Amino acid sequence: MSEYAIVIRGGNVATGGEVIRCDIGISEGKVAALGNRLGTGGREIDAGGRLVLPGGIDNHCHIEQPPSSNAAVNADTFASATRSAAAGGTTTVICFSSQAKGGPVTDNLRAYHEKARQSLIDYSFHLIIADPTDAVLQELPPLIAEGHRSLKVFMTYASSVLNDAQLLRVLAMARKHGALVTVHAENHDAIMFLTKALLDAGLSSAKHHAWAKPMPVEREAVHRVIMLAELLDQPIQIFHVSGAGSAEEILRAQQRGLKVFGETCTQYLVHTVDNLDQQGFEGAKFLCSPALRTSADQEALWGYLRTGVLGMVSSDHAPYSYDDANGKKIRGDNAPFSVVPNGVPGLAARMPILFSEGVVKGRIDVPTFVAITAANAAKLFGISPQKGCIAVGADADIAIWDPEKRVTITNAMMHHGVDYTTYEGMELQGWPVITMSRGEIICENGDIKAKPGRGRFLARPPYDFIKPLKRFVTPFDPVNGVLVNDGR
Ligand code: URP
Ligand code: ZN
Ligand code: ZN
Numbered sequence: 137m138s139e140y141a142i143v144i145r146g147g148n149v150a151t152g153g154e155v156i157r158c159d160i161g162i163s164e165g166k167v168a169a170l171g172n173r174l175g176t177g178g179r180e181i182d183a184g185g186r187l188v189l190p191g192g193i194d195n196h197c198h199i200e201q202p203p204s205s206n207a208a209v210n211a212d213t214f215a216s217a218t219r220s221a222a223a224g225g226t227t228t229v230i231c232f233s234s235q236a237k238g239g240p241v242t243d244n245l246r247a248y249h250e251k252a253r254q255s256l257i258d259y260s261f262h263l264i265i266a267d268p269t270d271a272v273l274q275e276l277p278p279l280i281a282e283g284h285r286s287l288k289v290f291m292t293y294a295s296s297v298l299n300d301a302q303l304l305r306v307l308a309m310a311r312k313h314g315a316l317v318t319v320h321a322e323n324h325d326a327i328m329f330l331t332k333a334l335l336d337a338g339l340s341s342a343k344h345h346a347w348a349k350p351m352p353v354e355r356e357a358v359h360r361v362i363m364l365a366e367l368l369d370q371p372i373q374i375f376h377v378s379g380a381g382s383a384e385e386i387l388r389a390q391q392r393g394l395k396v397f398g399e400t401c402t403q404y405l406v407h408t409v410d411n412l413d414q415q416g417f418e419g420a421k422f423l424c425s426p427a428l429r430t431s432a433d434q435e436a437l438w439g440y441l442r443t444g445v446l447g448m449v450s451s452d453h454a455p456y457s458y459d460d461a462n463g464k465k466i467r468g469d470n471a472p473f474s475v476v477p478n479g480v481p482g483l484a485a486r487m488p489i490l491f492s493e494g495v496v497k498g499r500i501d502v503p504t505f506v507a508i509t510a511a512n513a514a515k516l517f518g519i520s521p522q523k524g525c526i527a528v529g530a531d532a533d534i535a536i537w538d539p540e541k542r543v544t545i546t547n548a549m550m551h552h553g554v555d556y557t558t559y560e561g562m563e564l565q566g567w568p569v570i571t572m573s574r575g576e577i578i579c580e581n582g583d584i585k586a587k588p589g590r591g592r593f594l595a596r597p598p599y600d601f602i603k604p605l606k607r608f609v610t611p612f613d614p615v616n617g618v619l620v621n622d623g624r
Contacts, residue, residue: 139175140168141575147183147536150190150506151526160188162532165574170528181570183536189506190526191227191257191533191571192487195513196318196375196399196450198479199231200251202244208477209462211553212455215588217483218256220453220552222579222586224484225535225568227257228523228594230513232288234264237295241265241275245284255591256584257573258533260519262286262318266296268305277313283595285518285602286316288375291357292324292425303364308615311370316516316602318373321357321382322349322426331474340472342419343412346427348473354426355381362389362396368615369604371395373516376452378404378426379433383440390445395605397516398445400437401452402486404429406493407558417469421458422558425478438499447512451486454479457555481554485545491537492564518596532575535568543567551584 140161148155151170161169161177199217200210212220221229233248235241241263252259263284265272276287289306290296298306310317331348334340339347358374362385365372377383377400389396403424408431411422422428440446456477457463467475487509494500500508514524522531543549545559571579578586606620613620 138178140177142179142181143174143177144181144183144188144534144536147186147188149188149526150502153503155187155502160526160534162575165532165576167526167528167530167532170526181536186569187502187537187539188526189502189535189537190510190524191535191573192225192509193228193230193513193519193524194221194226194451194453194483194486195230195448195517196401197229197231197453197483198455199229199453200248201232201234202236208456208466210455211457211460211463211555213553214252214254215256216551216553217453217455218259218591219584220483220550222256222571222573222584223549223551223582225487225537225571226483227533227535227571227573228259228519229255229257229483230260230262230286230517232264233261235266235272237267241272241279245279249593252591252593254588256578256586256588257591258523258594259591260517260594260596262288264288264290264296265306266290268298268302268309273305273309276309280313280315283597285314285596285598286318288318288320290320291361292320292322292327297324300360300364303361304368307365307368307370311368311604311615314598314602316371316373317365318375319361320375321354321361323353323357326353326356335472335474340474342414342417342423342473342476343409345423345473346409346412349425349427351379351381351429354378355385358382358385362394365396366394367609369606369608371397371602371604373397373399375399376401376404376426376450377437377446379429380436383436383445387440387445393605395602397447399448399450400441400446401450402482402489403452403480403558405434405437405449406489406562408434411558417465420464420476421556422480423473423476423478424452424454424480438494441508442500442504447508447516449486449490449508451482452479453481453483455481455552455554459555480558481550481552483552484550485557485559487535488543488564488567489559489562491566496565515601518599518601519594523594532572534572536570537566538569539566541565541567541569549582
């Protein structure tokens with residue numbers, strides 16, 4: 137009888153912020169032991185020369201999200217999206233249950249839970265709040281208490297934009313009930329004005345998307361929502377920071393001691409505005425919001441990842457197929473940028489690209505790679521230490537990397553339902569050769585081994601990381617309507 141179900145032997149294991157050579161014993165889906173010369177495993181995996189890292193957490197991906205204003209349909213199901221995640225070393229996804237304006241949150245959420253049962257890997261949800269009416273604000277506390285501990289608000293998109301008064305209502309409710317607020321920060325009115333001006337001038341191709349959404353519209357919205365969150369002492373996470381301008385706003389907030397967190401996405405680290413400027417409609421493949429920026433922005437983002445100002449990199453996986461009348465071409469293959477569905481797919485590519493562009497090219501070290509692909513998201517979203525680390529007692533969510541393997545990305549390798557990847561032809565070094573979820577091998581050498589339905593919902597109980605600072609800008613607590621510090 138073996139001592140462990142699996143032993144991963146002799147790998148370079150990332151644990152506790154360092155990389156050490158050791159064995160990992162796995163039993164009942166959990167890491168049972170770390171050490172040298174561990175006893176036998178029912179399955180022995182030789183990890184000599186390999187890196188053994190926590191499975192990734194992609195804390196921002198859109199999977200089977202119901203259509204919003206543009207009615208485009210996700211080309212992925214939970215099964216295909218999480219297959220894609222597994223192929224790229226990701227073992228947990230946090231995706232979005234959305235509220236339609238005027239509708240309740242709960243009905244969509246229950247239906248979303250049903251869809252998510254097809255997931256191959258563990259998952260949790262952010263709740264998109266598109267319309268914070270009194271009824272919705274009363275609906276939310278029990279849903280937060282059930283473990284949906286993060287909300288997403290939008291400062292643009294006609295279908296979901298909130299004004300400042302509405303943002304404050306959501307922030308106040310989140311503070312009272314212990315949820316993190318995540319933000320899509322872009323100034324809606326400015327975008328609408330610029331879009332009309334561009335279209336009136338006949339400038340409507342994909343590259344003009346970036347002209348309608350230049351950095352100032354993002355920077356202003358980031359600055360504004362930080363101000364609103366500061367007034368109410370509510371922690372926030374800024375999603376998809378695309379360049380230096382908005383990252384600087386986050387840095388300034390952090391320097392003032394505020395709980396303002398930030399992520400960037402793979403596409404902002406490897407694509408630029410030039411990718412939008414292509415023959416015909418091809419640029420639409422790269423059309424996402426915020427818009428792609430410059431190579432100087434890319435280097436700034438790497439710097440902010442190194443210093444921890446930006447704590448994580450997500451894919452913002454938004455699976456709209458290109459050659460599809462329900463996808464990018466929903467309004468035709470000559471449609472103006474303003475009606476092209478926003479977003480790029482990227483679940484599978486996220487970790488390999490970060491490894492190759494980051495670790496192999498010397499921009500980040502392995503502990504930073506682990507922090508920005510898994511550990512920080514686990515802490516921020518309340519699933520640590522179960523997820524995001526290799527430690528005794530944690531779920532055995534592990535990716536074994538061949539750091540030398542050379543791979544040229546093709547769409548087939550992405551295992552998603554989308555008909556393209558913006559990373560087609562990109563040459564990488566380093567690839568996850570085994571992905572394991574709770575001790576089960578779910579992908580090995582590119583072959584998906586797991587069946588849909590094995591993933592579990594991660595209900596997130598209250599956790600300290602997102603507790604407010606108990607610091608208001610005046611002696612008055614406007615959330616609870618009381619004086620603080622004796623009114624001094
Ligand atoms: O362009 C993007 N990012 N599409 C996905 C939806 C969102 O705003 O995150
Ligand atoms: Zn967004
Ligand atoms: Zn998104």
